[in-house]
Amino acid sequence: MGGRSWEPLPLCAALWTCSPLVPEWRPWDPVHMLLTPVVPHWLFQNMDTMFVRGLKRKCFDGEEDIEGTLAGIKAIPSYNLQRQSLLDMSLVKLQLCHMLVEPNLCRSVLIANTVRQIQEEMTQDGTWQMINTQSPGQASLDRLVSTDILCRSSRDQAEGKHLPAYGAFSKDFGSDQAQESSETMSTASSVQAPRNLQSNVWEMENPQENKGNFQKSLDQIFETLENKSPNSVEDLFSEVDNSYYDLDTMLTGMMSNTKMGHCDGLETFSSPTNTASNSNCKSDLNDLDHIVEILVES
Amino acid sequence: MKAADRWRAEGREPRHEGGQCRAEVQQPRQEGRQPRHEGGRCRAERAGRAEPRAADRCRAERQPPRHEGGQGLGRDMAAPPALLRAARSRPALTSPPALPAPFWTLTAGGAGAGPPQPRRGRAAAASIRRHRRPPPPPAPRRPPRPRRPRRPTRRGRYRQHNMAGAGGGNDIQWCFSQVKGAVDDDVAEADIISTVEFNHSGELLATGDKGGRVVIFQQEQENKTQSHSRGEYNVYSTFQSHEPEFDYLKSLEIEEKINKIRWLPQKNAAQFLLSTNDKTIKLWKISERDKRPEGYNLKEEDGRYRDPTTVTTLRVPVFRPMDLMVEASPRRIFANAHTYHINSISINSDYETYLSADDLRINLWHLEITDRSFNIVDIKPANMEELTEVITAAEFHPNSCSTFVYSSSKGTIRLCDMRASALCDRHSKLFEEPEDPSNRSFFSEIISSISDVKFSHSGRYMMTRDYLSVKIWDLNMENRPVETYQVHEYLRSKLCSLYENDCIFDKFECCWNGSDSIVMTGSYNNFFRMFDRNSKRDITLEASRENNKPRTVLKPRKVCASGKRKKDEISVDSLDFNKKILHTAWHPKENIIAVATTNNLYIFQDKMN
Numbered sequence: 001m002g003g004r005s006w007e008p009l010p011l012c013a014a015l016w017t018c019s020p021l022v023p024e025w026r027p028w029d030p031v032h033m034l035l036t037p038v039v040p041h042w043l044f045q046n047m048d049t050m051f052v053r054g055l056k057r058k059c060f061d062g063e064e065d066i067e068g069t070l071a072g073i074k075a076i077p078s079y080n081l082q083r084q085s086l087l088d089m090s091l092v093k094l095q096l097c098h099m100l101v102e103p104n105l106c107r108s109v110l111i112a113n114t115v116r117q118i119q120e121e122m123t124q125d126g127t128w129q130m131i132n133t134q135s136p137g138q139a140s141l142d143r144l145v146s147t148d149i150l151c152r153s154s155r156d157q158a159e160g161k162h163l164p165a166y167g168a169f170s171k172d173f174g175s176d177q178a179q180e181s182s183e184t185m186s187t188a189s190s191v192q193a194p195r196n197l198q199s200n201v202w203e204m205e206n207p208q209e210n211k212g213n214f215q216k217s218l219d220q221i222f223e224t225l226e227n228k229s230p231n232s233v234e235d236l237f238s239e240v241d242n243s244y245y246d247l248d249t250m251l252t253g254m255m256s257n258t259k260m261g262h263c264d265g266l267e268t269f270s271s272p273t274n275t276a277s278n279s280n281c282k283s284d285l286n287d288l289d290h291i292v293e294i295l296v297e298s
Numbered sequence: 299m300k301a302a303d304r305w306r307a308e309g310r311e312p313r314h315e316g317g318q319c320r321a322e323v324q325q326p327r328q329e330g331r332q333p334r335h336e337g338g339r340c341r342a343e344r345a346g347r348a349e350p351r352a353a354d355r356c357r358a359e360r361q362p363p364r365h366e367g368g369q370g371l372g373r374d375m376a377a378p379p380a381l382l383r384a385a386r387s388r389p390a391l392t393s394p395p396a397l398p399a400p401f402w403t404l405t406a407g408g409a410g411a412g413p414p415q416p417r418r419g420r421a422a423a424a425s426i427r428r429h430r431r432p433p434p435p436p437a438p439r440r441p442p443r444p445r446r447p448r449r450p451t452r453r454g455r456y457r458q459h460n461m462a463g464a465g466g467g468n469d470i471q472w473c474f475s476q477v478k479g480a481v482d483d484d485v486a487e488a489d490i491i492s493t494v495e496f497n498h499s500g501e502l503l504a505t506g507d508k509g510g511r512v513v514i515f516q517q518e519q520e521n522k523t524q525s526h527s528r529g530e531y532n533v534y535s536t537f538q539s540h541e542p543e544f545d546y547l548k549s550l551e552i553e554e555k556i557n558k559i560r561w562l563p564q565k566n567a568a569q570f571l572l573s574t575n576d577k578t579i580k581l582w583k584i585s586e587r588d589k590r591p592e593g594y595n596l597k598e599e600d601g602r603y604r605d606p607t608t609v610t611t612l613r614v615p616v617f618r619p620m621d622l623m624v625e626a627s628p629r630r631i632f633a634n635a636h637t638y639h640i641n642s643i644s645i646n647s648d649y650e651t652y653l654s655a656d657d658l659r660i661n662l663w664h665l666e667i668t669d670r671s672f673n674i675v676d677i678k679p680a681n682m683e684e685l686t687e688v689i690t691a692a693e694f695h696p697n698s699c700s701t702f703v704y705s706s707s708k709g710t711i712r713l714c715d716m717r718a719s720a721l722c723d724r725h726s727k728l729f730e731e732p733e734d735p736s737n738r739s740f741f742s743e744i745i746s747s748i749s750d751v752k753f754s755h756s757g758r759y760m761m762t763r764d765y766l767s768v769k770i771w772d773l774n775m776e777n778r779p780v781e782t783y784q785v786h787e788y789l790r791s792k793l794c795s796l797y798e799n800d801c802i803f804d805k806f807e808c809c810w811n812g813s814d815s816i817v818m819t820g821s822y823n824n825f826f827r828m829f830d831r832n833s834k835r836d837i838t839l840e841a842s843r844e845n846n847k848p849r850t851v852l853k854p855r856k857v858c859a860s861g862k863r864k865k866d867e868i869s870v871d872s873l874d875f876n877k878k879i880l881h882t883a884w885h886p887k888e889n890i891i892a893v894a895t896t897n898n899l900y901i902f903q904d905k906m907n
Contacts, residue, residue: 086740089798102550102576105638105657106688106707107803110744113686117740291546 083118090115371478371491371505371513371533371899470889471905472839472852476530478515479898481843491894493881497561497569500885503531503892504571505899506556510540512573512626514584528890531901535584537626540575552577558643560652562665570629572652576639579654581630581665589617635661635671642692648699655692655704658685662716674722675704675714690805691750697757705762709746713773729771731778741793741802749805754814755886761817763808766790768819768829783829783836786821788859788870801875811884820879823868824895825855841879841893841900851905 090111302312480489488509495504503515516534543552554575562570568585593615596604638657645652653674654661660675675692679685692704700716712725733742745765753760759780762769766787769779785806789796796802801822808819818828821838829836838855858867881894889904 083740086794086797093800101553102548102639104803106690106747107800109685109688110707110747110803113743114740117743 083122087115087118087122090118371489371507371515371536472891472902473849473905474846474852474900475528475848475890475903476901477843477846477898478513478531478901485897489897491881491897491899492555492557493559494883494892494894494899495559495561495571496883496885496892497571498563498886500887500890502534502561502569503883503901504559504561505892505894506539506559506573507897508553508555510538510542510554510556510575512537512539512556512559512571512582528888528903528906535624535626537582539573539580539582539628540578543577557640560643560645562645563649572643572645574640574643574654577633577636579632579640579643579663580628581632582626583629584624584626587623587625588619588621590620591615592618630665630668632663632668632671635663641690644693644702646694646699647697651699653692653694653702655689657688660689660692660702660704672720674716674720676721676723677706690748693751693753693760695757696753696755703751703753703760705748705751707747708743709748709764711748711751711760711762711771727773727776729776729779731769737790739793741797744797744802745793750807752808752810754810755812756814759814761808761810763806763819765802765804765806768808768817770817770831781831783817783827785819785827786857788857789822792870796875799875801878804878805880806878807881809882809884812886812888818882818884818891820882820893822875822878823873824877824879825857826879826882826893839902841895841898841902843898849905852902 093111300316302315305312490508491505492508493506501517505513514535515531517531518529520529539556540554542554545552556573556575558574560572568583571582573580573582593613595609595612598604636656640654640656642655643652651662651664658678659673661671662674663671688707690705690707692702695701703711703713705711711729713727714722715726716722718726748762748764750763751760758773760771767785768783770781771779806820808817810817815832816828816830818826820826824841825838827836827838839852840855856867858869863869877895879893879895883892891902893900
């Protein structure tokens with residue numbers, strides 16, 4: 001039956017067309033590596049199995065065994081990692097709406113509920129405070145341990161892939177944090193680390209602001225769903241990193257970035273956003289002109 | 299005006315006075331001279347206007363069409379491949395339509411403040427008039443299949459098959475019967491099937507697609523000699539039900555995708571159905587014409603007008619038989635009543651009213667009245683930031699004309715009685731199953747969201763479909779369902795991946811068979827599942843072109859969740875999540891099912907011996 005189709009869905013969804021169910025063997029596929037968000041799916045298996053020795057995990061490269069010791073060490077942070085990456089994914093999903101057609105309200109509500117649930121759990125857990133009180137050395141050790149495992153297979157293809165994610169997050173949470181994240185990225189040795197570092201940085205620096213940001217982004221999304229005006233559409237477009245929609249840009253950006261540092265990668269990403277003509281923005285501007293024309297004429 | 303004068307009027311000095319233009323020089327017709335002829339009618343007038351395809355209309359307005367319109371299901375399997383999708387763009391903005399301002403943009407007193415203001419006057423009449431223009435006749439690329447002329451007769455001749463007693467689902471051997479749609483793998487977006495529905499007799503099968511078209515198939519009369527197969531379904535009518543629109547106030551496109559089709563029971567020779575997209579519901583009349591008048595005095599047979607002076611004798615026009623023509627015309631347009639996307643319509647058992655449900659509101663309409671509707675459910679919070687629950691489906695009870703149910707994204711079903719109050723915000727019954735704590739995860743809420751709710755034909759039970767299971771509820775018991783069937787439990791461990799690729803938001807539908815003994819629903823990899831309520835057995839079948847010989851019995855499929863994969867089993871990892879069966883329908887009287895994959899419609903029937 002192997003009738004597996006690898007055609008990506010229409011571009012806005014293509015980012016999330018992943019191959020969740022990896023077959024036992026398949027050749028390294030650059031396009032789909034790049035299109036697949038690097039969230040190792042073994043993380044999301046049953047919590048029970050994570051505590052079992054000799055956990056079998058399927059990766060892009062093939063099968064590897066995780067030692068039981070490592071599983072024990074990272075049992076607790078990996079739940080947080082899972083939760084955090086789920087949160088990140090949900091936020092990106094909420095923002096990446098295909099704004100030509102009105103977004104699906106049911107989907108948005110469900111994602112927003114998931115985000116709220118995670119947020120409440122994190123607050124209840126005291127995760128904010130927990131990360132706060134960690135000593136720097138211990139924190140870095142933890143990060144290194146987890147990132148080492150996570151990046152064992154995903155180092156190569158993940159490099160470029162996470163940069164757009166950073167782009168979106170940095171725009172969402174203010175440019176200051178983008179500065180911080182780029183700095184932290186240059187010091188980190190692998191790619192997953194920046195992701196966790198960034199999230200940890202957020203948690204350490206301003207948990208309250210983050211919670212406010214979550215709520216703000218949720219509110220913003222619902223507001224935009226509620227009443228749309230040409231101006232708000234423009235705003236949304238200015239926020240969203242439009243290089244998402246341009247697969248070529250993403251790919252060319254990544255190909256040239258393989259040897260560059262992470263900071264450079266971010267800069268390269270921001271430039272296509274500015275220079276590449278975004279048809280969506282343009283058409284919206286054209287429509288604005290049309291509307292103004294009609295109003296003026298009448 | 300002469301060019302020189304025009305220049306002077308603009309304040310410029312003309313270069314020269316200009317000669318005599320042709321209009322001045324030309325000799326007028328001399329008096330007394332008879333023209334040889336009046337000039338006749340141009341070919342387009344004589345042939346009758348043929349409406350261009352929507353894509354050509356777009357091009358005429360100097361806008362690239364979003365798509366070429368696909369081919370629709372009314373094509374044979376050997377049809378030429380569907381055209382590529384064109385880039386999306388706006389429709390022409392130079393002439394905005396003369397639609398009145400939608401009433402939800404008027405400052406309303408608050409949520410659910412009684413019935414909305416009726417649209418009065420010219421504006422309302424203009425929109426209705428606009429839609430009463432005769433619809434474009436279908437413009438197929440190939441000539442339509444020739445049809446035998448038939449008299450519409452009573453349809454009581456199909457053999458009734460004993461379904462309930464004979465043991466149900468697994469004693470039925472399902473065979474491939476037909477497949478409709480293009481063969482290619484490159485699916486035109488407009489060809490994606492979005493709804494499938496049999497009519498009340500089962501003779502007609504309607505499908506709606508993403509391009510706004512409705513294709514109706516009709517079952518051929520049973521051939522007495524061919525006793526081992528029931529009649530085939532062939533294209534009866536194709537028409538463009540909804541066009542893409544643009545909401546100027548929100549700067550957003552309104553998709554023309556047909557979300558639901560519901561048939562009205564047949565009262566006369568014509569058939570009626572309701573079709574809806576995200577914002578507008580239309581009542582279509584499908585009628586047959588097999589006679590046409592001939593023998594006019596002032597008109598030739600081809601439509602040209604005759605000179606009255608050449609008429610020497612008078613005759614009475616008579617009706618003569620002609621090739622059967624099926625016409626679809628919109629009789630009612632129910633528009634501008636929904637702020638959010640319509641997800642369900644349901645016709646009441648009084649056959650006079652129907653409800654339409656969007657994400658936050660449910661409206662009650664009368665089939666004859668298009669300019670007003672009553673809002674009967676409104677769950678919109680005063681502050682949209684507090685929104686946590688939306689309506690996902692709604693249906694009227696099949697026998698009780700004042701009862702309806704609606705399901706929500708939190709996994710609850712509410713039964714409301716319209717006799718209790720005008721605004722049914724308070725439910726009469728709340729059906730909710732307590733959550734299983736052992737299965738709790740971040741995705742529990744998402745997978746508990748109900749995607750479809752269907753009453754049984756008897757009206758005693760209702761079936762709900764959430765992401766992983768089908769539940770059957772007895773209307774008399776609210777605290778838990780009476781039966782639960784797992785559709786694809788092997789996906790429970792893959793929920794995060796399915797959340798990543800958005801498959802977790804897929805809305806599967808479910809359906810009952812005619813006797814309420816078997817329920818069916820779709821899954822991934824073009825699989826669909828049937829559950830026999832009596833024998834508690836289930837079967838998984840696949841809709842694929844590999845078994846496309848008629849009367850080939852379908853082989854049951856099995857998905858192996860983990861561990862050793864037996865022969866003929868398919869592992870979870872090799873399932874294709876792009877091939878999903880969301881829409882299925884079961885013939886109301888016989889064992890014939892229609893299963894819609896992405897762009898193909900499969901018809902299966904049970905093996906008759």
